[in-house]
Amino acid sequence: MTRNGRDRVDNPEANGQVRASVCGEADHAVLSAHEALAVVLQIRAGELCVLLWRRALPPCEGEWALPGGRLGAGESLGASIRRQLAQKVDVRDLSHLEQLETRSDPDRHPQRRTLATAYLGLVPANIDPVVPADTGWHPAALLPPMAFDHASIVRSGHHRLRAKLSYTNVGFALAPPEFTMSELSGYYRAALGHDVAATNLRRVLLRRGQIEETGRSVPSGRSGGRPAALFRFRTRGLEITDAFAVLRPPG
Amino acid sequence: MTRNGRDRVDNPEANGQVRASVCGEADHAVLSAHEALAVVLQIRAGELCVLLWRRALPPCEGEWALPGGRLGAGESLGASIRRQLAQKVDVRDLSHLEQLETRSDPDRHPQRRTLATAYLGLVPANIDPVVPADTGWHPAALLPPMAFDHASIVRSGHHRLRAKLSYTNVGFALAPPEFTMSELSGYYRAALGHDVAATNLRRVLLRRGQIEETGRSVPSGRSGGRPAALFRFRTRGLEITDAFAVLRPPG
DNA sequence: TCAAAAGTGTTTAATGTACACCCATGC
């Protein structure tokens, strides 16, 4: 992947590890570059998509990468990824953000030792953030050629989303503020990768107290049909609504 | 990941920054100290305990801390925590190790910016690793005064263990190779914090295919009683045995 | 009146807890 001199300009210490003396503390701290990355997912046109940008320069020129970048001074990883998503890809409307995992394979970056902490970010289905020209949404099920270990990070984020849809109210982060049950079942289908019957989803989420009726409904379309009731999530913060049915305390 | 120069534009606020001047190269990489920590848990005398060591020097002198330390050159975080547990606290018999989370609060370390990636490590109940004098096991439910954010990391690890006991076979990592059901229910009780009926635990774990009978049994004690059958976990690697009962694919 | 989409009722199945009862052993 390395094939011209510009690599050195961007990534000089191609030698992996870096030592530095910090704050007058005469120790042998091993310092490493650290970046925050985000798997930003959104349901678009009935399909789960991930936000990627195309690398214009080596390494991995032409391949697609997760948005993110280096951790700033005095910045937590969570603040860092929020800042970078806002600045670089103009995504400010995250309905949910959580840490996924930290990748530390010494060979994950071909030129220099770089640790990456990945986040899972969700954007509700109703909005369409403007993103730069080199940035776009790709189906999570059909990823383009991707840089570094980013493809496996996307799969990790997708896996986390699927799991959490089963035992938390994280659906609030995929859906717009109000929705019909058939719309919501479409979001679940896209995220889970299999059909979700709207009729049963309604009962499950109502029983768990995740959603409630707004009292309003949307008129039926040209082809007729009963008007659909509008629902909303009762809270728009993550809650575990289905503590595991097993091994629960007696009584 | 250097995003084609945007990093420089976006990160002008890099003051107070730990900058490494390396090899005479003026690079903009923000480097930070990174350490791996481990929440090592074991059931000891019917109680869930965590391995801690007592700090002899400031900061947080006299408080208790998680084992771990700085990431070495060319070392992944997982390899690093394994090495440090073996070298520093002589723990080599981890039955399970998984990444928990990365802490990055700029103020988490009073003296210098330090990121920490925490792991959850489990030691089976039958062994008793020799640990240094300044190191000891403490009940996870009654933690001593702890350094930095380590107390909350322990709680995070305990929470992870409780959750995984419900839907994975992670019990294999708490139990010795063979065990009676009443012993196993004791481990579950210690880890979960509530009673677990051995009779039902047996059926649940058998139905899920997690455990199997060895065919042997242990003689009853002085007070009599039927001899207890010996069981073992069918696999000693982590498996999800109870995919969530909800929102599963049709068919 | 008919088609279409939404919503309700009911059946079936899986899972897990509680609890009564039976079994095997030591004394």
Next chain:
DNA sequence: GCATGGGTGTACATTAAACACTTTTGA
């Protein structure tokens, strides 16, 4: 025999998937 701890059988509750049926609308 009988106390003790282990093991089995069974009743009950909860959950949710499947599917037939009813309701409400547009044309």
